[in-house]
Amino acid sequence: MEHAVRLDRYRPGSIGEVVRLHGAYYAANWGFSSRFEADVAAGLGTFVARMDGDRDLFLTAWIGDTLAGSATLDRTITGGDGADGEVARLRWFIVSDAARGTGVGRLLLSHALAFADERGYRLVWLTTFAGLDAARHLYESHGFRLVAETGEDKWHGGVGEQRFERRVDDDGPARAAGT
Template sequence: MPATLSEGYAPGCIGRIAALHASYYARASGFGVEFEAKVATELSRFCLRCVPGRDGLWLARETEVEGSIVIDASHVEAEGAHLRWFITSDALRGQGVGRRLLAQAMDFCDARGYRKVFLWTFEGLDAARHLYEGHGFRLVDQREGTTWGRRVNEQRFERRTA
């Protein structure tokens, strides 16, 4: 059965999204407790201040949460909408679920007239970069940083509409 997408908070999703990020990035990039704590803390804060209709949270589910994406538009006028916490589980990776989540989030932004959407990531996540560029994102900034808990080449991508 293909994963279903749902919008909005679901009990346990904060912990599950943090766990998906922590386990994947520990294996793939050597991130540790600093990264997991950052995801859990910032995602918790987002969920507490989320305004339906302005912000969006989508979950990919089978029996439990297997993927997520967030649009944080709390500073949309000054900075643009912030795409965050985009991930799918190992079980769903490569099945088009990430593409569906990203399309859902971009449709949401387009329907609200958000002229700029941005995200921060880091160099080396080629599959994700391919998805972002397929949805009109372009690399606009690149610099060395430690935001993720260890030194990486951070990248900012933006998608702008007329």
């Protein structure tokens, strides 16, 4: 890359840029409608307005003044398994077309998981859908495992939901087989 990647937290305009990345990518590649983009905008806006910087993370990656990607950790949403206080959800993880394949996604995910580990989160979970093969490989290389699949389409794009989890035991993050 010509310019170094700079990680940052919130900066003015970053919410809109993250929403733009999601809307543009998922419309062009998956045919998602404006309803998906509106859901991203509403959810991300609500998250940033209530986030607590000590327990939640809004992380952005920049190349120059251009957003290259983002990842968030939302600690207020439990994993539904009774592990309140030790659970965070990875959300709004995306890398721009220009930065895809450059390591920006790996950098964002590594920093987000380090944040989770520093806070003692024993479970980090995310939802996605089948077909995002590069993302799935990245998740699995960081210890996530596919734990559930449903036909529920939360994205309004005709895709079913997958849930991945990364659990930490007393010896550290659980790793996927073979990693």
